[in-house]
Amino acid sequence: MARREICSSFLEALILSGIRGQMAPLSLGSMNIDANQLLEIRGEKAEQLRNAGQKTRDRIFGNTAFVRGVVEVSNYCRENCSYCGMRRDNRALTRFRIERDKIIRMIDVGLPAMVTDLNLQAGEDPQVIDEIVIPIVRYIRAHTKLGVSLSLGTLSASQYEALRDAGAFYYIIKLETGDSVHYRELHAPGTYEERLETIRLLANSGWKVSSGMIMGLPGQSLEMIAQTIKILIELPLAGVSVSPFIPGEETPFANEKPSEIDSTINALAILRIASPERIIPAVSAMSLLGRGSYVKALRAGANLVTMNLTPAKERNDYLLYKRGRTIMDQEQIQRALDEAKLEASSVSMSDYLFSGINKPMDRVGAVV
Secondary structure (H helix, E strand, O other): OOHHHHHHHHHHHHHHHHHHOOOOHHHHHOHHHHHHHHHHOOHHHHHHHHHHHHHHHHHHHOOEEEEEEEEEEEOOOOOOOOOOOOOOOOOOOOOOEOOHHHHHHHHHHOOOOOOOEEEEEEOOOOHHHHHHHHHHHHHHHHHOOOEEEEEOOOOOHHHHHHHHHHOOOEEEOOOEOOOHHHHHHOOOOOOHHHHHHHHHHHHHOOOEEEEEEEEOOOOOOHHHHHHHHHHHHHOOOOEEEEEEOOOOOOOOOOOOOOOOHHHHHHHHHHHHHHOOOOEOEOOHHHHHHOOOHHHHHHHOOOOEEEEEOOOHHHHOOOOOOOOOOOOOOHHHHHHHHHHOOOEEEOOOHHHHHHOOOOOHHHHOOEOO
């Protein structure tokens, strides 16, 4: 059978498995052979793949998406990732740590009603853990019903334990690439093997873990992407993400080309079909790939949107890729949900992941 025909038959089997709720072994066993071809499909077949991602999500979650707020508490970082503007060698960046009381006042004033979870995010800055993050997590758990997720990089086992004891439940730690040599070339945190070990350690110690990949990184082949997708499917994750590569103006990759939107959306759809019950965000960087790209991610199976709540003074210096990034505020979130024909979930990510009800649809509903 020709490779084009193999890809077509695999696509049909993958789509049927997602729609019917039968995660057939074919979808995992054939991933090395065909995922790279699926990433390149366009036109009608691409629409079939994305529609299957959407139907897979709707079968589990209905027409709802979680709405999470994010506060970027610090842009200090001890790492030197080539793709990130907050890398330690960026001496031009004005560094900040938001005062603990400032964040608490924002929480006290009240967040938008659609926000059910709050993510505290920072560069890899160990100092911020005890001074800012742990006290805020404790405050949130004592005074609100918000679920708390964290994205703080690689920490010590004792710090992870302290954060968990404070009341956080969800830890975001990206793999970025599933190729160990490529990982090293990107100057990503630690080693590839250490990253995998940390993900498994967190999952085994009670955390719900989300990981993810960057599509379109310099030096990344389709085979690497397919391998990364396969690894992400097999890891013990509660959430998974696909972020497009955006060349950062203050990074060694400033002159590289950004990710291509169609392959990025295809990868998201594949991950949704292969992992129906996981939380998959439509990341804000999708908006930089063209008009409607963010909504395309929702229509391909994403079920999490994130509202940026970082104070304006600090926001522009949280330099993940470039200044002038898209900031998803309440109005933009609502517009995107409306265009994707989704409603905000009244149930938090925390309640969804820890409620113990067998069928997620039983505990996910729309805001009334």
